[in-house]
Amino acid sequence: MRGVRPGEQQVIVDRVACTAHGVCAVVSNGAVELDEFGYPVQSRITLTRAEAHPLVQQCPARALILARHQ
Numbered sequence: 747m748r749g750v751r752p753g754e755q756q757v758i759v760d761r762v763a764c765t766a767h768g769v770c771a772v773v774s775n776g777a778v779e780l781d782e783f784g785y786p787v788q789s790r791i792t793l794t795r796a797e798a799h800p801l802v803q804q805c806p807a808r809a810l811i812l813a814r815h816q
């Protein structure tokens with residue numbers, strides 16, 4: 747996994763909270779890949795900040811968390 751570049755934001759998937767709505771795959775235009783049960787394959791997704799914030803807000807289970815970067 748590469749580091750986070752300026753202007754990017756990592757989003758963490760809370761696999762316990764996730765209820766497999768699949769909204770994240772649609773909102774992220776495919777950046778989030780879903781498995782056959784509808785759960786995200788990745789545990790962390792790197793996006794632009796402009797993409798990451800709306801993605802987190804639209805998860806109906808609040809299962810997406812903005813990572814804190816040092």
Ligand code: SF4
Nearest residue numbers: 764765767768770805
């Ligand atoms: S939108 Fe949220 S609840 Fe639905 S699959 Fe993605 S992370 Fe899970």
